Amino acid sequence: MSSIGIDLVEFEDLKARMSKRFVSRILSERELAIYEKIHHPQRKLEFLGGRFAAKEAYTKAYRSFETPLNYVDVEVLKDELGAPYIESKYRKEDKVELSISHSPSYVVAICMVEKRGYYKL
Secondary structure (H helix, E strand, O other): OEEEEEEEEEHHHHHHHOOHHHHHHHOOHHHHHHHHHOOOHHHHHHHHHHHHHHHHHHHHHHOOOOOOOOHHHEEEEEOOOOOEEEEEOOOOOOEEEEEEEEOOOEEEEEEEEEOOOOOOO
16 A cells, blocks of 8 residues: 655744754754754755755655654655655654655655555555
């Protein structure tokens, strides 16, 4: 069974929420290490917005989890070609596809999940 989730983040809304606490609730330790090396404010915003949108799209694709989802347990990383992918502590057996795109004002992420186990909806 497959499902899709999508999320759109407006950078102005994200700027209003930006705080150390918010960032630490969204980014894993590995993501945070990358984020802290970024010096340009707009690029930091794009990085955080992309991860936030991707994790929201991921949760929407599943609709629910057996235990409450913690964003830091879902990581958005890049492969050797620079394409984003998800590493998650949740439902590791599933195949997850991810795409993230930016405009000057927004970031959008779409996540497609191919569920390989049995799940109650």
